[in-house]
Amino acid sequence: MSVGTKGKVAIIIMAIVMVIACAVAGVAVLQKKAPPPKGKIPVVEEPGDMLPIGELIVNLADTPEIHYLKTDIILEVTGKLPTTEGDDTAVKAPLRDAIISVLSSKRLAEINKPCGKEQLKTELVTACEKCLKTVRVQNVYFSDFAMQ
Numbered sequence: 001m002s003v004g005t006k007g008k009v010a011i012i013i014m015a016i017v018m019v020i021a022c023a024v025a026g027v028a029v030l031q032k033k034a035p036p037p038k039g040k041i042p043v044v045e046e047p048g049d050m051l052p053i054g055e056l057i058v059n060l061a062d063t064p065e066i067h068y069l070k071t072d073i074i075l076e077v078t079g080k081l082p083t084t085e086g087d088d089t090a091v092k093a094p095l096r097d098a099i100i101s102v103l104s105s106k107r108l109a110e111i112n113k114p115c116g117k118e119q120l121k122t123e124l125v126t127a128c129e130k131c132l133k134t135v136r137v138q139n140v141y142f143s144d145f146a147m148q
Helices: 003-031 090-104 110-112 116-131
Strands: 049-058 068-079 135-147
Touching: 003 110, 068 090, 090 116, 110 116, 110 135, 116 135
Parallel strands: none
Antiparallel strands: 049 068, 068 135
16 A cells, blocks of 8 residues: 555544544433432322312303303312211302302403413312312312303
């Protein structure tokens, strides 16, 4: 081999070695695990008990038109519900009253807004927690929701 050919071969070998070294370094960097985030560790809440409220039909606050809302609500609650011997009327009656008060104060246009149902759920949580002193309402679920 001539001197010029030996120099070209050496350059090609060095280029191959550098490509392999860069590939190994890239793999090592990509496989390195990120350190755990500092600060608070998110707390995962346990799912609560489901308390079915039942079907409700209410007049909405629209005037002069008359609009109705038919819904079936289930509350997700944590905490100790007051115990009743087979009859849950003592627990559900104040809840149903509070829910009906909130629902009947709403107008159709308020509920139809993009965030209307979420805002309604927030208001229902607040109203229900006032009725249940020892219970925390985690969420409100609409299993049926129809407006006319």
